[in-house]
Amino acid sequence: MLVGLVVAVILAVVLSHRRQITWSGNLRRLHAGVSHRAEWMAPDEIVRGVELDYLAAQRWHAEALLEGYLRLLGEAPRYLTGSYLKRQQKIIGMQQHSVKCGVHFVGVLHANHEVRARRFADDGLSCYLIDYQTSRHILTYQYGQVKLVNTQYLEPGAYVYRMVYERAAKRWKIEDLIQQVPRGWEQKVLSDTEIRLDESLPIAAGRDT
Numbered sequence: 001m002l003v004g005l006v007v008a009v010i011l012a013v014v015l016s017h018r019r020q021i022t023w024s025g026n027l028r029r030l031h032a033g034v035s036h037r038a039e040w041m042a043p044d045e046i047v048r049g050v051e052l053d054y055l056a057a058q059r060w061h062a063e064a065l066l067e068g069y070l071r072l073l074g075e076a077p078r079y080l081t082g083s084y085l086k087r088q089q090k091i092i093g094m095q096q097h098s099v100k101c102g103v104h105f106v107g108v109l110h111a112n113h114e115v116r117a118r119r120f121a122d123d124g125l126s127c128y129l130i131d132y133q134t135s136r137h138i139l140t141y142q143y144g145q146v147k148l149v150n151t152q153y154l155e156p157g158a159y160v161y162r163m164v165y166e167r168a169a170k171r172w173k174i175e176d177l178i179q180q181v182p183r184g185w186e187q188k189v190l191s192d193t194e195i196r197l198d199e200s201l202p203i204a205a206g207r208d209t
Contacts, residue, residue, distance in 0.1 A: 069096050
């Protein structure tokens with residue numbers, strides 16, 4: 001009985017080590033002890049991996065839109081997860097319904113992306129990614145024919161996404177779109193400036209009451 005208990009403990013330890021992320025012990029603390037500025041950062045190669053997987057998801061989405069909604073539905077779980085995946089699946093379903101009702105157009109967003117991963121969780125399995133988009137424009141195509149019918153130019157904008165690492169897929173996936181950064185803060189959030197995360201919205205004031 002004692003031998004069986006020892007074997008069980010050893011197996012538990014081995015499985016625990018296998019489940020651990022190799023970089024979780026190499027996180028570094030930035031601005032330690034500074035209120036609202038302290039954050040965990042992963043090694044540079046992990047940060048780059050987050051950014052590359054995010055950019056790959058953006059490229060996939062633009063390409064898949066032109067090839068049809070079946071590809072979008074089939075491949076979405078490879079790049080997206082959580083609430084973001086569910087939201088996109090709902091949008092795709094609505095777009096499919098529109099096509100059946102005679103709306104045969106699809107809009108594809110193109111932009112230059114300047115990205116940076118920040119604020120890793122203490123287990124290294126999630127982080128926030130800031131995407132500062134410039135030269136933004138939406139190309140509208142006739143669905144199924146890849147025929148360009150309109151181009152709409154947009155102002156630059158910055159967006160904050162939550163990324164999570166999935167062990168089974170061995171890649172980072174977009175889990176949620178947190179918010180669009182207010183105008184004027186786009187470049188600031190790419191630097192080491194404070195990113196303050198609140199669990200709830202501030203109390204309304206002034207004309208917002």
